[in-house]
Amino acid sequence: MISPALTRDELRALAAAGGAAPSLHNSQPWRFRPSADLRRLEVYADYRRAVPVTDPDGRALHISIGAALFNLRVAAVHFGRAPVLRLQPGHPGRQPIAELDLAEGRQAGPEPFGRDLYPAVFLRHSSREPFANRDVPEAVLGELLDAAHTEGTVMTALEEAEVRRVLDLTAEAEARIAADVARQTETRTWLRPEAPAVDGIPAAAFGPQDHDARVPMRSFTGRPPAPAVLAPPPTRRFEALPQLATLTTHGDRAADWLRAGQAMERVWLLATLHGLRVSVLHQAVEWPDTRRLLRDPEQGPGHVQLVLRFGYGPPGATTPRRPVDEILDLPADPGAAQGM
Template identity: 45%
Template structure:
């Protein structure tokens, strides 16, 4: 069914929702170009916002762009559009990651639109969670959400969970003493930002969360080699619940699919009353990322490690103005 093309205000609102996606250190490495004549969005990677030390292959950058792509699809479906999506539409342009064409209204069989309320509610929570197990029904629903986007979600348990936590601990120890990792942190942390209105990107001090005094939850210390006065300390959960997102292969398209799966899982988790944060430290080291894979089959490429649970929601973090990430053309 044909319908009138969206006005520029609606296009801006769609990108505003897309840009609420998470990205490594909140770098927001995406750019959108909208073509009025074809009702098409092009999603480009902003390679200047990469992490040369922590993400030299730009895998995490692509995951963040994949999350923004999922948000765009969710917002479009919520507005009654059918977002026809094609990944990597031009092999000659490595920055062009996806093309989304808005077509007439269609049945939202995949349930994308229902996730829309969670876009503004989802924030990374770097606070302690309760020692309350996530119900099996919710775990299965989160796994199904990842599968829809072409990825696999699993919950490490028993000895595998212990091994994953050891890998996180090893990675965090390396990051603390690695000059390159500290350079990335120094670039993207905002210790002088008292509110979301005083920065456009990065992780502000108020979103660091407390220092970990005890517990086994895999928390990144955003202070790095610096020491920031006034931060509280807290005991975190002893039985953290982690979710591993993996794909069958490890190419650019797999990263984009994993990013969409990650965001779909996070949005559904938010609607289910769960809080979340990221534990990407071992994925940033190639020799530590490999042992994260499925211990039974020995296959799969780990793309993201999530911490899920019941606890306080995290604060909102800064976002670049839509005018900085959206270019509207005839």
């Protein structure tokens, strides 16, 4: 069934959902452009919003765009469309990195994502707060693993020994980041201690550090913190043994990164509906050597794209979002041009 052209309100709602996705340093490196017939939505990488020192190959940028793509798919279903996604990675700048065909209407039937994930799109936040010492139920964890698998990735829930090994690698990577002047300088360009802002990381989202130094959370203000930025973050006691999972792809090219981003967001939205909080321990994937060591050889070949931390606790602070008009290239409104 061919659907009518997307209305401007639908296009704006789609863009708002895509723009709610997570991204490294909340850089929001995406733009959306409808086709001339208003039945397709092209997704572009905004390389002006890249984080090149921390993410020199653009892997994190593509993962962020993948998360935005999944939000677009969820929103399209919400508006009665049957989205067909075509990935077109490897096109720099002027070429779309992906295209979402929205010409077909959705037929009656089961929810394509297992349940309606749309409400979670705008509830999802990264929580860098301590979580409770409470296990995620096996049934819920199984749903999350299945969600990642459906998007063509493998999510592995780590046992205690692997959790401690990954935490050690993350702590090593965090120490190297803290000592890297270029990375610290780049990170501080994305800090937004003064409100209001439309991107970057507000002070409320920095989060505390673990008082017992078990869970190596990223220190956005540096060690020691730059006086011109902020005072040292507070310390709190985190969970004794965090629940971690790795997200792995078979390949390690742009298309794999886009799939990883979609899988991450599918897992994250589902976790949000289950009342779980999520944060990304990203430090170890930012260095080639620690990233290689994240892979458990017993799990077979693969490339770890993300380390996710799950738990029950505070929802985390909201982060600012760019206005829809900044991320959506709408055609001129004929009615407005005629003064209607």
